[in-house]
Amino acid sequence: MNCEIIACIRGAPRQRQNEVLEYELRERAAIRKMKREETKMTLYDELVARGLIAQVTDEALIKDLINNGKATFYIGFDPTADSLHVGHFMALCLMKRLQMAGNKPIALIGGGTAMIGDPSGRTDMRKMLTPEQIQHNVDCFKKQMARFIDFSDDKALLVNNADWLLNLNYVELLREVGACFSVNNMLRAECYKQRMEKGLSFLEFNYMIMQSYDFYMLYQKYGCNLQFGGNDQWSNMLGGTELIRRKLDKDASAMTITLLLNSEGKKMGKTASGAVWLDPDKTSPYDFYQYWRNVDDADVLKCIRMLTFLPLEEIDKMDSWEGAQLNKAKEILAYELTKLVHGEEEAKKAEATAKAIFTGGDAANMPTAKLEADSFTDDEIDAINLVFGAGLATTKSEARRTIQQGGVSVDGEKVADIAAKFPKSMFEGDGVVVKKGKKSFVKVSVN
Template sequence: MTVYDELVARGLIAQVTDEEEIKELVNNGKAVFYIGFDPTADSLHVGHFMALCLMKRLQIAGNKPIALIGGGTAMIGDPTGRTDMRQMLTPETIQHNVECIKKQMSRFIDFSDDKALLVNNADWLMDLNYVEVLREVGPHFSVNRMLTHECYKQRMERGLTFLEFNYMIMQSYDFYELFQKYGCNMQFGGDDQWANMLGGTELIRRKLGKDAYAMTITLLLNSEGKKMGKTQSGAVWLDPNKTSPFDFYQYWRNVADSDVLKCIRMLTFLPLEEIDKMNDWEGAQLNTAKEILAFELTKLVHGEEEAKKAQEGARALFSSGNAANMPTATLAETDFKDGSIDILGLLVASGLAASRSEARRAVEQGGVSVDGEKITDTFASFTPDDFKEAKVVKKGKKNFRKVEM
């Protein structure tokens, strides 16, 4: 099976330009491709996970990835999939986020010996002269055609700012710049980015008379399933300080039955032959498949040791309530008011709820317990002495914390 055929078999390809040319490049290790990451936070999350796995997969096959950090485009914000304008970030915040993301990417991509590049589009976008851009790029974009793209159509009724309208041009210019500077001949992205990606390929062909290609991947965690990547307590981050390895494992351990094999195909590096044997699995076997998925992805992001800890902790938790290897929250003296902390404050302090109102709803709906005892009184409180021995606090069926002083 060729590299391209495997991408198709894993369900990764949504649409491509010039398929035969793309096959030739990818299968023979001649693709120099880029995927963009906007630094809107100081950590990547599971929405970026498939792109990182794809870059790793293609690099193993001899192709060269370029990880493009959108330090420049983040100053504008992508209107795709949004009903309102994205919050603007300060240059200082963007730079901080860029540095954090660089470190995370190194776990997936080998940047040694020029095997991959990591570049920031702020290096060229921030120095562009507006009039020069209008003259150099503007004639190659039809406003009428741009307005037919879904990324703009869905915003027309609510209002589309001229700032955001320029995002497609900026992303297209990125490909044009990468083509000239680094020989980048292919761009990858989610299928909701198709219009922006076509803009780049057309700009190169019209200005330079050369071929460049675009391929979109069916992003299970982005375009195809936007509900994924979220838990009851917020986004699922790749940074262990934001989402613990245990919570990361639990997120994948609890995917829907209908999604588990799809996730295994798209995200893990297990052989397809091994995955195909799971096609007829059902019932308890699907739980085994979920454990395989959770372990493989936690190992990829956090290392094998953390993956084993998370798996052992999850198994112990569900078999006997043992809190070993469960994520831990440590209460401080300041968490106690007048010598006690109520259940709502406990849920917030432990990270199981983002706010007291969210915590109140969880208690009122009967989804909270402490050491196996359901808590239904929103005024229930605890003293520091109650935490001389750690307590297991549970919210819903899948969210746990070992809470201690």
């Protein structure tokens, strides 16, 4: 505070002193705002602010690459299913952010590594897939990735590591690549420790070498200088940078993304019925919307920061939100992510459906379930089989407990008796709304 203001304050009445102090505080706030505007946040700064970065090999080098659009980077996706899921979602959003800043993404489909299986984060061995299953899954991945990444005009590449891994000569690989890896170092890697207790197969032990070889090949073929992955992939990624250094005498970089965990430390993207898929035929847009609408209060702002493209200034204002405001934040999260994955029209439908249901109305886009004719005995179905058949419980025991706890209603009437029966005629035509708890609704009809 300058001398003139100090003198003014000392010699003025208290009201005047307060006015001068308020003026000075406003001026300081204005100066801070001006300085923030002058110092534009870089892409790396934004990734840090959103809580996305876990580990980096060389921070200064990575900053220079991604902030200046000089990164040709890759993220690997093993096609172990016929759809991407929420676990892949953060990686796809990161690729989109970096591409928007002028960097070039390479989406590496693991058609070759899927033949082995990644042991990271697992206590059991992955199911072996046939080449035909893997190819089908690869084709499904390509369609879904195009919603996030612009592959036109060589702005991004989609490659399959089967193109080089499946043609490798085993003896040649041992001589050229195997000699670059220390078994002692590999056994210390976190990705192998969990499998060691139950028995790590030699097949899985080779996964780190295969992933490292991917980076080595992408560096040579496409000038790929940076790899991203989940922070459970750190050891595999370091293997790739070391292989490039030893074989090519070049520097390559690696950065891991923070895993999407809830407040209990568990991976997000799982429900009682399984994974939350990006394929609308496996997880409907409404169910996808509802998954995010129902996240815990403690997780909603973290998810908005990490997964949406809303400006950080807008998100920062939500930090003080409580109660009903947090419900509004959940609606924002659900809408933004559904729009990203399924498009704006489906996001609006899901939002309208949710609001219609929760205000006691009906909606054309409510999730549906169809009962088979053999679900009925003497043209009736009991409450347990109804809840189970509607997909509102994964087992009949769970359905029984839910009914006994008063958590089920059919056509607006609470079901109090597990022996209650409902005639087949109820479910003909448009069907009947079956509700579990406050948030799960299904319109049930008969085939």
